[in-house]
Amino acid sequence: GAVVSQHPSRVICKSGTSVKIECRSLDFQATTMFWYRQFPKQSLMLMATSNEGSKATYEQGVEKDKFLINHASLTLSTLTVTSAHPEDSSFYICSARRRENEKLFFGSGTQLSVL
Amino acid sequence: DAKTTQPTSMDCAEGRAANLPCNHSTISGNEYVYWYRQIHSQGPQYIIHGLKNNETNEMASLIITEDRKSSTLILPHATLRDTAVYYCIVRPTGGGNKLTFGTGTQLKVEL
Numbered sequence: 001g002a003v004v005s006q007h008p009s010r011v012i013c014k015s016g017t018s019v020k021i022e023c024r025s026l027d028f029q030a031t032t033m034f035w036y037r038q039f040p041k042q043s044l045m046l047m048a049t050s051n052e053g054s055k056a057t058y059e060q061g062v063e064k065d066k067f068l069i070n071h072a073s074l075t076l077s078t079l080t081v082t083s084a085h086p087e088d089s090s091f092y093i094c095s096a097r098r099r100e101n102e103k104l105f106f107g108s109g110t111q112l113s114v115l
Numbered sequence: 116d117a118k119t120t121q122p123t124s125m126d127c128a129e130g131r132a133a134n135l136p137c138n139h140s141t142i143s144g145n146e147y148v149y150w151y152r153q154i155h156s157q158g159p160q161y162i163i164h165g166l167k168n169n170e171t172n173e174m175a176s177l178i179i180t181e182d183r184k185s186s187t188l189i190l191p192h193a194t195l196r197d198t199a200v201y202y203c204i205v206r207p208t209g210g211g212n213k214l215t216f217g218t219g220t221q222l223k224v225e226l
Contacts (some may be wrong), residue, residue: 006158034213043202044159044216093158097212103149104214106158 003027004096006107011097013084014115021079021110023094029074030096034104035067050077083115119203124221128199133190135220137203140184147206148179149214150188152199159202159216161189193224 003026007102013019023033029073031052051059066068066088068080070076077096091111095104117158127133139148147166151159151207163170163177165186170177190197202219206212 004158033213036216043218044153046213046215049213091156095158097216100212103161103164104150104212105161109156109158111156 004030004105004107006092006094006110008110008112012113012115015085016083018080018082019084019112020078021081021092023077023079023092023096023107024038025075025096025105028096028098030077030098031074032100033071033077033094033096035069035077035079036093036095038109044093047079064101073102081112084112086114088112089114118137120154120167121201121203121217121220123218124223127190127193127222127224128156129194129224129226130192131161133193133197133222135188135190135222136185137187138185139203139205141155142183142205143149143207144183148177148183148186149204150175150177151202151203151216152197153202153216153219154196162184162201164206193222195224195226198222 005024007022034046034048047062050069050071052071052109053073058064071077076090091109093109095106098106146160147164149164150162153159163175165177179186198220202216204214
């Protein structure tokens with residue numbers, strides 16, 4: 001099956017710094033990628049939809065200036081958590097699909113811990 | 116988006132079939148039912164999906180009722196490695212096909 005690679009798997013940073021998370025589709029071109037966040041013992045919450053070559057669409061309540069998404073190519077989307085604070089500590093997961101109406105493939109997730 | 120309802124948790128003995136139910140009574144005619152699972156601290160894994168007919172693959176079987184208001188995921192011979200949270204999701208057509216995850220069912224497979 002299709003593979004989505006997410007890096008890093010775990011990151012610890014100081015409060016106030018920025019962290020970049022990469023999501024790559026390894027064997028297919030992904031016109032759309034999705035970013036999710038998951039707090040402990042909760043379900044995944046969609047943060048934003050990333051379309052190649054255009055601005056991301058953010059879900060209600062998600063700060064676009066804090067969570068910067070770039071989808072510059074058909075195989076790479078990045079999420080940058082700017083000026084991270086302890087409340088941003090969470091499990092961030094990306095997903096990708098080839099085309100509309102096809103199934104999503106998920107990355108392995110990034111555990112962000114902000115001290 | 117069509118909402119789904121699943122039991123919070125289920126237990127299953129290893130080697131037995133695990134039957135996970137899902138209610139989606141507001142599903143529209145062209146919306147698919149998808150099943151994913153998430154093993155602790157990993158990204159969700161695709162299991163199976165269907166529209167009207169029952170489906171089977173190497174991982175599981177999906178039984179969808181004739182009125183499409185509910186479905187059951189069947190793991191025919193559960194193993195300890197099947198312990199995970201199982202999500203039943205109705206995928207909308209259009210609108211970017213965003214998948215909205217509910218709370219899922221925590222399946223615990225025990226010896």
